[in-house]
Amino acid sequence: MGNKQTIFTDEQLDAYQDCTFFTRKEILRLHGRFHELAPHLVPMDYTDDPDVKIPLALIVNMPELKENPFRNRIVESFSEDGLGNLSFNDFVDMFSVLSEMAPRELKAIYAFKIYDFNVDNYLCKEDLEKTLNKLTKEELTPEEVNLVCEKAIEEADLDGDSKLSFADFENMISRAPDFLRYRMFFACF
Amino acid sequence: MEDNQRRVNFQRLSSEDSAISDDSCEYYQTDIYEHLPSTLSRDWNSIQSLKMLPLCMQEKRNIRERLHQQKLKIGHWESWRRSQRIAWRRMVEQLKGFFSRLLPWKHTLHKIEGRFGVGVKAYFVFLRYLLGLNLLNCVIIALSVLLPSLYIKKGGPHCNLTSKDNGSVLDVFLGSGFLERSPVFYSFYKLKNIDKQCLNTSLLFFAGMVLILLLSFLMIVRRTVVGYKHTWMTGNHFSMNMSYKVFCGWDFCIQDPQAAFLKHSFIKNELKMDLEEQRFRLRVSQRTLKQKVVLFFLRLILNISVLALLGGSFALIYYATIKSQNKLDNVHWTLKLLWEYLPPITITVVNFVLPQMFCVIVTFEDYSLTTQLNLTLVRSIFLKLASLGIYLFFLITYLTTSIQNPETEFGKEMYKLTIFHLLACFCNAFLVSFPRAWIVDKYPSSMLAKKIGKPEFVIPLNILDLVYSQTVTWVGVFYCPLLPAISIVKLLVIFYMKMFTVIRCCAPAQRMFRTTSSSVLFNFMLLLGLIMSAVTLGVNINMFVPGTCGPFMGDSSVFNVTSECVQTLPRPVRNGISYITSEAFAFALILAEVIILTSLVSRGGANRKTIERLKDMLVMCSSDKRFLVKQHATLIRRQRRIAPSTE
Numbered sequence: 001m002g003n004k005q006t007i008f009t010d011e012q013l014d015a016y017q018d019c020t021f022f023t024r025k026e027i028l029r030l031h032g033r034f035h036e037l038a039p040h041l042v043p044m045d046y047t048d049d050p051d052v053k054i055p056l057a058l059i060v061n062m063p064e065l066k067e068n069p070f071r072n073r074i075v076e077s078f079s080e081d082g083l084g085n086l087s088f089n090d091f092v093d094m095f096s097v098l099s100e101m102a103p104r105e106l107k108a109i110y111a112f113k114i115y116d117f118n119v120d121n122y123l124c125k126e127d128l129e130k131t132l133n134k135l136t137k138e139e140l141t142p143e144e145v146n147l148v149c150e151k152a153i154e155e156a157d158l159d160g161d162s163k164l165s166f167a168d169f170e171n172m173i174s175r176a177p178d179f180l181r182y183r184m185f186f187a188c189f
Numbered sequence: 190m191e192d193n194q195r196r197v198n199f200q201r202l203s204s205e206d207s208a209i210s211d212d213s214c215e216y217y218q219t220d221i222y223e224h225l226p227s228t229l230s231r232d233w234n235s236i237q238s239l240k241m242l243p244l245c246m247q248e249k250r251n252i253r254e255r256l257h258q259q260k261l262k263i264g265h266w267e268s269w270r271r272s273q274r275i276a277w278r279r280m281v282e283q284l285k286g287f288f289s290r291l292l293p294w295k296h297t298l299h300k301i302e303g304r305f306g307v308g309v310k311a312y313f314v315f316l317r318y319l320l321g322l323n324l325l326n327c328v329i330i331a332l333s334v335l336l337p338s339l340y341i342k343k344g345g346p347h348c349n350l351t352s353k354d355n356g357s358v359l360d361v362f363l364g365s366g367f368l369e370r371s372p373v374f375y376s377f378y379k380l381k382n383i384d385k386q387c388l389n390t391s392l393l394f395f396a397g398m399v400l401i402l403l404l405s406f407l408m409i410v411r412r413t414v415v416g417y418k419h420t421w422m423t424g425n426h427f428s429m430n431m432s433y434k435v436f437c438g439w440d441f442c443i444q445d446p447q448a449a450f451l452k453h454s455f456i457k458n459e460l461k462m463d464l465e466e467q468r469f470r471l472r473v474s475q476r477t478l479k480q481k482v483v484l485f486f487l488r489l490i491l492n493i494s495v496l497a498l499l500g501g502s503f504a505l506i507y508y509a510t511i512k513s514q515n516k517l518d519n520v521h522w523t524l525k526l527l528w529e530y531l532p533p534i535t536i537t538v539v540n541f542v543l544p545q546m547f548c549v550i551v552t553f554e555d556y557s558l559t560t561q562l563n564l565t566l567v568r569s570i571f572l573k574l575a576s577l578g579i580y581l582f583f584l585i586t587y588l589t590t591s592i593q594n595p596e597t598e599f600g601k602e603m604y605k606l607t608i609f610h611l612l613a614c615f616c617n618a619f620l621v622s623f624p625r626a627w628i629v630d631k632y633p634s635s636m637l638a639k640k641i642g643k644p645e646f647v648i649p650l651n652i653l654d655l656v657y658s659q660t661v662t663w664v665g666v667f668y669c670p671l672l673p674a675i676s677i678v679k680l681l682v683i684f685y686m687k688m689f690t691v692i693r694c695c696a697p698a699q700r701m702f703r704t705t706s707s708s709v710l711f712n713f714m715l716l717l718g719l720i721m722s723a724v725t726l727g728v729n730i731n732m733f734v735p736g737t738c739g740p741f742m743g744d745s746s747v748f749n750v751t752s753e754c755v756q757t758l759p760r761p762v763r764n765g766i767s768y769i770t771s772e773a774f775a776f777a778l779i780l781a782e783v784i785i786l787t788s789l790v791s792r793g794g795a796n797r798k799t800i801e802r803l804k805d806m807l808v809m810c811s812s813d814k815r816f817l818v819k820q821h822a823t824l825i826r827r828q829r830r831i832a833p834s835t836e
Contacts, residue, residue, distance in 0.1 A: 019249040021240055067449035068441060080245060089246035096240070098441065109243040115436065132435055136457045147467075148460055152432035158804060159811030172432055 007031055009047050020096035027092065034091050037062070046088065054091075056084030064098075069134040070114055074098075077113040104173070112169050123164035125149050293317070294684075301691065304448055306455065308648045309691060311708065313684070315652055319659055320680050322408065326401045326666065326673040333397030334670050335372060337390045341381045359522055362608060363529055364601040373604070373675075375596045375668045376738035380750075387754040391740035395747055398667050402723055405663070409719060413712040434459060451697055462558060469557045488554050495550060495568060502539040502572070503579045509535040510583045514591075532584075532602070533609035536576050540657075544569045544650065566649050570714060573657050574721065581664065581725055585732065594736035596668050599729065603665025607672065610658050611679045618686040618694075626694035643696035651687070652711050660718030664725050 005028060008016075016027045035042045037058045043050055056075050065071040075084045078094040086094065096102060097110050117127045128149040132140070140148070156164050156172040164172075239256070242249055289295070294317065302310040360366035364374065371377060380391045438456045443449050476484075513531040517524065527534075547568045551561045584602060588595040622644045629638045662676045735742045741750065755766060768774055 015250050015253060018239055018253055019246060063444050067443050067446055069439065069453075093246050103241060106241050106243060111436070128435065135435065135438060135453070136460065137453050139453075139457050140460065144460070144464055147464060148431055148435065152435050155430060156432040158807050160808045161811060161815070169436070173437065 007044060007046050012046070012049075016092060020092055021099055021101040022092070022096060030092055030095060031088065033062075034088055042088075051087065053079075053085040053087050059084070059086055059091075069137075070131075073114045073117065077110060082119070105170075108170050108173050109166075111173070112166050115169075121166070123169060125153065125163070128152055297688070301688070304445070304451075305646075305691060305697060306451075309646060312646075312648050312651055312655075313687070315711065316655060316680060316684055316687075318412075319655060320677060320684075322405060322659070323662065323673045323676045323680065325404065326662075327677060329397055329401050329404070330666075330670050330673060333393045333400070334378065334390075337383065337393050338372070338378050338381070341383060341390065359526065362526060362605075364604045369597060369601075373669060373671045374600045375670070375740075376594065376736075378670070378740040380740055380742075387757050389750070391750050392754055394670075394740045395751070398726075401666060401673075402663070402719065402726075406716075406719055406723075409712060409716050413709060413716060417709050431460070431463060434463075466557050466559065484555060491550050491554055495547065498543060498546060499572060499575070502543060502576065505539065506532065506535050506576060506580050507583050510580060511587065514587055530605060530609055532580060533606050536580060536606075537609065537613050539576055540569075540573055543572055547572075566710075569650060570653060573653055574660070574714070574717060577657065577660060578721060585725075585728060589732045589734065592736075594738060595733045596729075596736055596739055599733075600665060600668030603661055603672065604669050604675070606661050607658070607665070607675060607679060610654075610661070611682065614654075614683050614686055618690045622690050622694040644690075644694055646691050646695045649711075653714070656711065656714045656718055659715065660722060663719055663722035666722075667726055667729070 007028065008031075013024050013027060016022065017024060020027070022030065031046070034054070035044065038054050041054060042052055056072065056079075059065065059075050060071040065074065068074065072084065074094070075086060076082060078090050078097075079086050080090060097106055112123070115123055115127060115131050117130045118124070129145055132145050132148060153162060153164065156168050158168050158171060159165065239249060239253055242252070244252075294313070298310050298313055301313060357366070360368050368374070369376065378390065378394060380389055382389045434456065438459075440452060443452055509531045513528055517528050520528075544565065547565045551565050554561075554564075556564065584599065588598055592598050625641050625644050628635075628641065629643045632638050658676070658679070662672050665672045730747050735746060741747050755763060758766075
């Protein structure tokens, strides 16, 4: 058929293909989705790398993210400014990590960033409490939340500083049975 | 970029109240990362690993530019090898994608998983696996049993069956009449010589059956071992692992609000139940001696009552078997059908009623919830397999003493079991579950609806059902060679019926089903069923007086046919076979196995000790780090205090 697309240069598409887990067609489709989110903001022509960012509120309404209790944290951890405004590069990055083809190690790194609410490179008790409340929609009593968080830290903390560093987190995830490991991130795109 | 990183790290370390260290995600960017043993074993110089870097897009592009420039410096050999590796990897990925697309019902199972959870999907995946197993068995039978018999028209001794020429629908259910003389049953196949002395249909028949059992054994052992590695080798019981539930509890694939609501309540119930079990364990540790003694006697009495129930049901099965073998002739066809089907009906009723009673009994024994579920499950497994075993035992003892054609009768009994199992599933789906769901939907506030409630899809009992049906297929395959084909049709029907039940009739489960440890259990049960069928086959071949029909009748028993074939083989092969079947070889084999097992067990013990030691080292390293950071901060503070005072 040979319909030459004019959204990206060939060189840009090659770079995307090498740096993410997507093929050319999927990247063009992603651009279509990105454009749909804010048609007046996102240009159709990306050959000159325009600096366009879409705000958090528009991205968390995507059907893949809408039911996810951690959607705000996910978008924030992939944005450069930490506030959730994604450029197209960040957008592609996010879906590449969340796709089926990304390996467990990469997903574990970003999972750690997502669960780290106060961005101090450790999962302390407050981070865990916030995670738990988001998971159970705040239906557990405060004592139950406290008990669960204490037990979770006690189980996973290997170096004894009563918070979870990335090494502790990765070790805990790596011991999970295979198929449950991948359940964690399987955003079907 | 590297200098920038180093400066930033240094700044962090020098601040007074700094506790932020480098072993966070940024450690991937420090220089020491490249020297770690785990990184060195990976191939960092390929484009493939570029995708795995946790950096933002712009930085990845910069690295890619650098790699491209590096590429021009490498020779032809290295770049050729790299391109070959990339091509190979792409081909392997394509093959994997192709095979995963061949698996049927992928989309349906995905939808079920989203709506009902991983446990229900595991049931359907198990069903699909059994379908594949039966398909493989069918292919083997078609090649080794059906085709030779149908292809060779001439030859074979004469066989006179005692069945009449009725040809009614009843024959389909009883396996008599035209069905008895068809390829479905054992008596159709005769000993026909194809080419040399060794190649005859009977030997092919026997070889095909043995191959089926062997292949099934290998596949199931492999499946069991793969699951076993994940559950117990890690030394951690994930059923109690809270940290795992908190961090890996959410399924990021959920897009449906209904499914999200379900998942939230799953997780909440899981955590509440775990906390409940912690409280239970606290209560147990506070029991007084008097309470313990009373509990011990209570449990003893309840266990004896369970054994009494089991004994009673076995006696019932015995009477049903014996009574049903005395065939009634001049009665109405419904009564005749009921009489012939008496053993399967008894077994099914027993397997339906007794687990419910076990559930009630176990609530009095004062165990934690998980232990209660496991105990009921173990008792139900024992009931199911033992009732089948007892039935086979009484059937075989009866058939060896009384009947003319024991093989065909045995095949017919297995055939009847299979057909009745299908009927029972059908009745359960359409006459029990569907009306219950309909009542609850139409009149939700009535007394009846409140008492009955919507049926729940109890995963372990359903999987046990599948294991039972597969065991019956294996037991009966020697005397009813088309049983795997019938089984395939049956499994397909059951798949769609169960899907209907789950989607339309069942209430969503309240508790998440632990698939890993249970999958090991169910694969192990399948293995037990296979062993039971192999033992039954051995007993049958030895004990049945050969009838007037079939591939191994009269002089040409299984033993004779195989030994005749072995005699005609060339001398070295005969010597080899006689050596392999001798005691000396068996002794050497056992010795070699013992040595290998001992070395593996000792290696496992050494690994466990190493893991403990490494855990201790981690704690010590972390406290060393904290000590050093504090020392460093004190030093800096002292320097700063000295510096202004010297100005």
